[in-house]
Amino acid sequence: MIRIKQLTQAVIETHLDAENAAQPGIIHSVQSDQVWNRERWDRLHASIKKKVLRQTGESGARSASARWGRKVLRSYSSSFYAVTRFLPAAKRADVEIVYAAVRYPDEVVDTFDLTPELKSAAIEDWHDHFEDSASFTGIREMVENGIPVTVAGFRDVARRNGIPDRYYAAFLRSMRRDISPRPYATWRDLIENYIYGSASVVGYFLAHIYKPASGATMVQCLESARALAIALQLTNFARDVLDDSARGRSYLPLDQVDVDGKRVSDGVLAGDPASIEEAKLQLAEFAASWYEKAELGIQAFHPDSRIAIEACHRLYSRLNSKILSSESFTERCSLSVFEKLSVLPVSRYWRLPVAILFER
Known part of the structure; x- marks a missing residue:
């Protein structure tokens, strides 16, 4: 058992080291706010568009769209990428496409180095593309008519x-709210008026x-997906309190106070280390x-999806526990490869090296 873990870890780490050396501009686990800048996204969008338009049938266009989603997912989330390896191929491809569709607006x-006005305009354009995509029957036809591959694949x-x-539409509304963030009064306010659009609906995509x-x-699936999506979003908030503070955001509700009765979110926005630590703990709890x-x-x-969902739950709840035990307010917690392997299903380890070495 230990040998399998060690071998799998070595294969993964060797591959990631080689891939990072070959593409120094890409970080394969999210250690930075920016993995691809706007110019790189634009170049990659143009490249995948050409690949889709070279396809003669819808199945080829769908495969090209899925490969694009896989590239985005591998570049931005090694944890979720690992989890999705336990899905059947068809479901895995759909999840990869969904990931790209939520990743780009978030970036x-x-x-992106844009003014708030230009960010708003970009999100509006993206929403218009999504609405327009309903007029066409297939991915290739959508792309031929100016719909981005990411939107066409998601449609x-x-x-x-x-x-x-x-x-x-609710997801894109939540993205617009982050351009001009506002405080949230209570946990209910945060869940209903932000997390619903930023995370719950993404859980609903996956449940379908x-x-x-x-x-x-x-x-029943939607209820479970909602709970897990809320948990994942809160963990991300807890992990990113310091970064969000620099962006003028605090997701800890205003009614949450510290032991002295002070509003923690005020200190978070002021960059106070003690407040940032307190907010991190309250969000993770x-x-x-x-x-x-x-x-x-x-x-x-469905049983063929359950292993991946259980792996996701274990992986991110483990990360959440690590956040709760961290003593550094400046540390952005993440799991090591070994920590990830320790909560993933041992019987499916073989999927990880095979997927990472041979999928593109």
């Missing part, structure tokens, strides 16, 4: 899996792809309660 808002996934348009188990309902709720509903999902 526009968080990392295709949404159609095939019955994902309502209102979910993606994963599908219910026999005897379960989509409603609240996240822990949502991981507990999410675990109760995982059995509602």
